[in-house]
Amino acid sequence: MRNKNSIIRLSRYKNALRRLKTMGFGRIFSDNLADAIGVNSCQVRKDFSIFGISGNKRGGYQIDELIEHLNNILGKNIIQHAIIVGAGNIGAALAKYEGFEKDGIRIDAVFEADPLKVNPRADIPVLAADDMIEFIQKNDIRIGIIAVPESAAQQVLDLMVLSGVKGILNFAPIRLRAPRECVVNNVNLVLELENVIYFSNLLEKALEKDAQEA
Amino acid sequence: MRNKNSIIRLSRYKNALRRLKTMGFGRIFSDNLADAIGVNSCQVRKDFSIFGISGNKRGGYQIDELIEHLNNILGKNIIQHAIIVGAGNIGAALAKYEGFEKDGIRIDAVFEADPLKVNPRADIPVLAADDMIEFIQKNDIRIGIIAVPESAAQQVLDLMVLSGVKGILNFAPIRLRAPRECVVNNVNLVLELENVIYFSNLLEKALEKDAQEA
DNA sequence: ACCTTCTTGTGATTTTTTTCACAATAATTA
DNA sequence: TAATTATTGTGAAAAAAATCACAAGAAGGT
Ligand SMILES: NC(=O)c1ccc[n+]([C@@H]2O[C@H](COP(=O)([O-])OP(=O)(O)OC[C@H]3O[C@@H](n4cnc5c(N)ncnc54)[C@H](O)[C@@H]3O)[C@@H](O)[C@H]2O)c1
Ligand SMILES: NC(=O)c1ccc[n+]([C@@H]2O[C@H](COP(=O)([O-])OP(=O)(O)OC[C@H]3O[C@@H](n4cnc5c(N)ncnc54)[C@H](O)[C@@H]3O)[C@@H](O)[C@H]2O)c1
Numbered sequence: 462m463r464n465k466n467s468i469i470r471l472s473r474y475k476n477a478l479r480r481l482k483t484m485g486f487g488r489i490f491s492d493n494l495a496d497a498i499g500v501n502s503c504q505v506r507k508d509f510s511i512f513g514i515s516g517n518k519r520g521g522y523q524i525d526e527l528i529e530h531l532n533n534i535l536g537k538n539i540i541q542h543a544i545i546v547g548a549g550n551i552g553a554a555l556a557k558y559e560g561f562e563k564d565g566i567r568i569d570a571v572f573e574a575d576p577l578k579v580n581p582r583a584d585i586p587v588l589a590a591d592d593m594i595e596f597i598q599k600n601d602i603r604i605g606i607i608a609v610p611e612s613a614a615q616q617v618l619d620l621m622v623l624s625g626v627k628g629i630l631n632f633a634p635i636r637l638r639a640p641r642e643c644v645v646n647n648v649n650l651v652l653e654l655e656n657v658i659y660f661s662n663l664l665e666k667a668l669e670k671d672a673q674e675a
Numbered sequence: 676m677r678n679k680n681s682i683i684r685l686s687r688y689k690n691a692l693r694r695l696k697t698m699g700f701g702r703i704f705s706d707n708l709a710d711a712i713g714v715n716s717c718q719v720r721k722d723f724s725i726f727g728i729s730g731n732k733r734g735g736y737q738i739d740e741l742i743e744h745l746n747n748i749l750g751k752n753i754i755q756h757a758i759i760v761g762a763g764n765i766g767a768a769l770a771k772y773e774g775f776e777k778d779g780i781r782i783d784a785v786f787e788a789d790p791l792k793v794n795p796r797a798d799i800p801v802l803a804a805d806d807m808i809e810f811i812q813k814n815d816i817r818i819g820i821i822a823v824p825e826s827a828a829q830q831v832l833d834l835m836v837l838s839g840v841k842g843i844l845n846f847a848p849i850r851l852r853a854p855r856e857c858v859v860n861n862v863n864l865v866l867e868l869e870n871v872i873y874f875s876n877l878l879e880k881a882l883e884k885d886a887q888e889a
Numbered sequence: 890a891c892c893t894t895c896t897t898g899t900g901a902t903t904t905t906t907t908t909c910a911c912a913a914t915a916a917t918t919a
Numbered sequence: 920t921a922a923t924t925a926t927t928g929t930g931a932a933a934a935a936a937a938t939c940a941c942a943a944g945a946a947g948g949t
Contacts, residue, residue, distance in 0.1 A: 628872060642878065678935085
């Protein structure tokens with residue numbers, strides 16, 4: 462698919478714009494915005510161009526309009542409902558995170574296999590894993606977050622898909638198989654750290670070499 | 676930089692290989708490995724080619740050799756030491772995660788500004804934020820994980836860099852400025868979810884259209 | 890020993906993404 | 920009102936990434 466990377470940048474722009482807005486800006490130019498998320502200004506303009514967002518020549522972009530427009534594109538003009546499966550370390554941390562709600566994503570419930578962890582009275586209710594299918598169907602949930610051990614992840618995905626979930630964010634460090642009609646995005650924190658390790662080593666070597674040559 | 680994406684795939688290969696090994700495989704072909712991480716087989720061979728990894732024509736790759744080789748490239752032949760800053764929801768979840776240790780990454784300590792959360796006796800000690808600089812320097816820590824609120828993140832980064840940290844994984848949803856000699860990798864979970872939302876909406880629309888046309 | 894089959898390794902090609910570069914035009918100044 | 924300046928919007932160019940395609944070589948069969 463074309464322009465896959467643009468989408469993630471649109472979210473970044475939106476983020477930065479909100480911050481810029483609270484800082485008192487009302488309008489913004491492509492180069493400020495570029496700077497805020499660490500790309501160059503024609504990237505910003507190109508991204509906007511692709512999605513039909515336009516500004517004013519010499520006047521930049523109206524922040525409010527821009528955020529509105531971005532939310533529309535990203536499907537965030539309405540609140541998105543999601544569930545988490547697995548009330549362990551990461552699942553519980555995500556459930557407590559207020560950043561999702563701020564961004565129009567509501568976590569409606571957490572599902573957990575261990576009866577000791579079930580707690581329907583919690584702020585975000587922790588329900589029995591067996592009730593997941595029904596809950597998804599009744600509440601028309603489209604988005605699921607997988608925070609169970611590797612060994613249970615595929616099974617959870619299958620149940621989610623069966624119940625009608627269309628998009629999944631998976632924290633288990635394993636590739637899950639999903640049918641074509643369900644999007645899966647993987648977050649693998651070990652991988653992210655390994656990446657940091659590799660590039661910091663590489664950089665260090667490069668800088669040492671530079672120093673020798675100078 | 677060239678071949679940036681290859682690196683993250685190398686980590687994925689390593690992951691998959693470990694799994695394949697526990698499943699009893701001793702050798703592996705490029706297409707199995709490709710399948711395991713969801714790319715196509717020439718991508719695997721190309722990645723290996725770039726980093727000088729070679730196998731046997733018609734014999735595939737020896738898994739043990741391959742893992743060893745990948746660890747060398749990724750700088751994972753020795754244990755990597757890291758710290759976490761911020762013992763909140765996400766920081767605490769990361770500290771408890773055993774996946775890092777399994778992958779040769781040791782979390783030596785967590786640093787926290789709130790005295791009530793400090794606990795030097797914990798499995799992974801939670802120390803006072805003020806002791807961070809000294810700890811990093813004494814223990815020659817190169818890798819840091821930022822799990823503090825947005826408002827404190829830049830300051831924490833600056834202190835880390837000052838103390839000698841060369842690579843940072845940042846969970847705060849904000850772009851941090853770092854000097855050239857320090858690598859920063861951002862994990863933004865809201866962004867990841869928004870991406871899922873966007874693409875699942877897109878896919879649904881596309882499928883509806885297909886259905887109408889058919 | 891020779892043929893067949895399978896799989897690697899990589900140059901060539903294609904596709905995707907990013908960056909350049911500049912015409913178009915709106916705001917500002919003189 | 921005309922000249923100047925700043926900024927957008929986008930085709931063209933460059934760079935990066937993924938895929939193709941096939942020669943070369945090993946393993947196994949006959
Ligand atoms: N904790 C982290 O920081 C971290 C980091 C990266 C990746 N991960 C990954 O996230 C996943 C969860 O990690 P964790 O540390 O939270 O583990 P955890 O063991 O603390 O939590 C997993 C939870 O899932 C529950 N569970 C198991 N099977 C279930 C099922 N079928 N339905 C519902 N609930 C079920 C368990 O009872 C448990 O409460 C793992 O795959 C792990 O590799 C975790
Ligand atoms: N919890 C999540 O699931 C989640 C998800 C995505 C992103 N994040 C991001 O991760 C960061 C932490 O989130 P959280 O939910 O864990 O928040 P939290 O408030 O639970 O934890 C933050 C911790 O950092 C500590 N702290 C503050 N300033 C500090 C400093 N200068 N030095 C050391 N410690 C300091 C606080 O005392 C607190 O314990 C935030 O930036 C958040 O946006 C969290």
